[in-house]
Amino acid sequence: MAIPYPPIEPYAKGLLDVGDGNVVAWEASGNPDGKPALVLHGGPGSGRSTSTRRFFDPDAYNIILFDQRGCGQSTPHASDPACDMAVNTTAHLIADMEKLRAYVGVDRWLVFGHSWGCTLALAYAEEHAEVVAALVLVGVTTTRQAEVDWLYRGIAPLFPEAWDRFRAGVPEAARSGDLVAAYHRLLNDPDDAVRQKAADDWHGWEGSLSADPDAAPSAKWSDPRFRLARARIITHYFHHAAWLTENQILNGAHALAGIPGVMVQGRLDLEAPLMTAWDLAKVWPDGELVVVPNAGHGVSEAGVGEAITAATDRFAADKGIWS
Numbered sequence: 001m002a003i004p005y006p007p008i009e010p011y012a013k014g015l016l017d018v019g020d021g022n023v024v025a026w027e028a029s030g031n032p033d034g035k036p037a038l039v040l041h042g043g044p045g046s047g048r049s050t051s052t053r054r055f056f057d058p059d060a061y062n063i064i065l066f067d068q069r070g071c072g073q074s075t076p077h078a079s080d081p082a083c084d085m086a087v088n089t090t091a092h093l094i095a096d097m098e099k100l101r102a103y104v105g106v107d108r109w110l111v112f113g114h115s116w117g118c119t120l121a122l123a124y125a126e127e128h129a130e131v132v133a134a135l136v137l138v139g140v141t142t143t144r145q146a147e148v149d150w151l152y153r154g155i156a157p158l159f160p161e162a163w164d165r166f167r168a169g170v171p172e173a174a175r176s177g178d179l180v181a182a183y184h185r186l187l188n189d190p191d192d193a194v195r196q197k198a199a200d201d202w203h204g205w206e207g208s209l210s211a212d213p214d215a216a217p218s219a220k221w222s223d224p225r226f227r228l229a230r231a232r233i234i235t236h237y238f239h240h241a242a243w244l245t246e247n248q249i250l251n252g253a254h255a256l257a258g259i260p261g262v263m264v265q266g267r268l269d270l271e272a273p274l275m276t277a278w279d280l281a282k283v284w285p286d287g288e289l290v291v292v293p294n295a296g297h298g299v300s301e302a303g304v305g306e307a308i309t310a311a312t313d314r315f316a317a318d319k320g321i322w323s
Contacts, residue, residue, distance in 0.1 A: 004309065005054045016103055018069075018096045020087035025073035026066035026100055030058040035133075035316055036106040038097065039065045042115030042139075045233030047072030047220070052299070055112070055308045060316040064109070066100055068093055068120075071229050078229035081188070081195070085236050090243045094124050101131065108322065110315055112308075114138045114299055115272060119242060119249065122280075126255040133322055134315045135261035135287070138308060139269055139297045140277035142249035143242040147276060152179050152238075155209065155270060162208035169201030184235035187228070196224055199231040209271055210298070253283040260321060261287040262311035264304060266295030 013027040030053070039052050048065040056063045069088045070078035077083060101109065108131050113121035118137040125132045141147055156163040167175045174182035186198035203221070220226050245251075261284065265277040274291065281289040290311075292303040299305060315321060 005056065005058060007050075008053055008058050015073075015075075016066075016096075016100060018092075018099050020092070021076065021084065022069050022087065022092075022096075023075045024066050024069065024096055024100070026064065026104075028062060028064050028104065029053050030056060030061045030063040032062055034058075034060050034062040035322060036104075036109035037061045037063050037312070038101075038109050038111050039063065040111065040113040040117030040120050041065075041068065041072075042113075042117050043071065043230055043234055044068060044116045044120075044237045045071045045078065045230035046116075047226075047230075052112070052114075055299075055305065056312050057316055061110075061312070062106075064100070064104060064106075066096075069096065070233050071226075077225070078232045079225045081190070081192075085232070088233065088236065089240070090120065090123055090237070093120055094127060097124055098128065098131075107131070108133045110134045110136065110312070112136045112138075112312075115141055115297065116143070116237075118272075119143045119244075122249045122256075123242075123244065125259060126249070126252040129255050129259060132259050134318075135256075135259060136264070136308060136311045136315070137261065137277075138264045138299055138304065139272040140263050140265055140280060141272045142247075142276055142280065143238070143244060144249075144276070145241060145246055147272070148180065148238045148241075150273065151209075151271065152205075158270070159208050162205055166201065166205035169198060169204075180235055180238045183231070184239045187232045187235055195232075196228055199224070199228040202231040202235070203227050210296075250279055250283055253280065256284050256286065259286055260315070260318075262307075262314075263287055263289045264292065264307040264311065265289065266292050266297060266301060266304060268294060269297045271297040 008029050010027040010029040015023045041048050047067045067074040111121045118140045170182035263277045290307045295301040295304050
C-alpha cells in the first residue's frame, strides 16, 4: 500500500467524560489549525487504529481519533462484566461525537469510517448533516439484518471448516438458530471461563474471513481482554440491530444531500460485500463509489489506501465544502 504520509504522533490526547459513567479516550494529530477530520473505528469495539492517521495529510488536517464506549482506552471497559452495556448504543455514540466536537472546538469536520465505522458515520451525518463537511467510507456497512445474517450464516459455505468450529461454540440446540444471539448470551454468562471461550471462538470465526487467515494476529488482537470486550460489544450491537430500523440508513439518505463523499470498496470484500455500497450510491447522489479490483475488506490492501488518500487529499483542497 502506497500511502504518502509518514507515521505521526498525537500533539494532544485526553479523556472526555461523556456521562452515564463513561469516559472516552481521544487524540488529535497533524495540524491543530488544519481541516478537522474525525476517524471512526470499526468493530464495533475494535478501538482506534493509529495507522489511520496516515490517510490524512498532516499539514492539511487536524486528525481526531477516539475509542468508542467500552473499548480501547475508554472506560469502563466491556471486558468487565460489570460494565453497563445498556448505555452503549448507536444513539449514545452519536451523542459522544457531538460532545467531542464541542470539546475540541470544531464547527464542521470530515468524517471517516471503516466497516462498522461507516454505519456510525452515516447515522451521525443523517442526524447532524450541518456539521459534516464530507464523508469518506471504506468497506461500507449499514448494519441491515441481511448484512449481519451474511456474516454469521450466509457466508458459511465459503468457510466450512471454520463454520463448523463457530457453530460448535454454542449449545447444540442453538446451532440452527441465531448465532449472534447465542454468542451474546455466552458473552454475558456469569462464568469468566465461558465468556472468554465464547470471545475466542467468536474471533476464530472472524479471523477466518480475513484476506490472510494464516497471518499472525497483532498484539492487540491476541489480548484476551481485547477479544472479550470486542466480542461483547459486537454481539450487543448486532443482537439489537444497532438500534436502527431496517433500512434506516438507506431510507434516510436524503439527509445526506449536499454532503460530498467517497465510498472506497474492495470488489472482493467478503465482510462488507459491494452490494451495500452499491445500494447506498443509488440513493446518495453526492456519494462517489470507487471500486478497487482484487481488494477485500482491509484498508491495507492494494489500491485501497491509495483511493482513501486520494479522497482525503481532494477534500482538503476543496475550499467550498469548508465554508
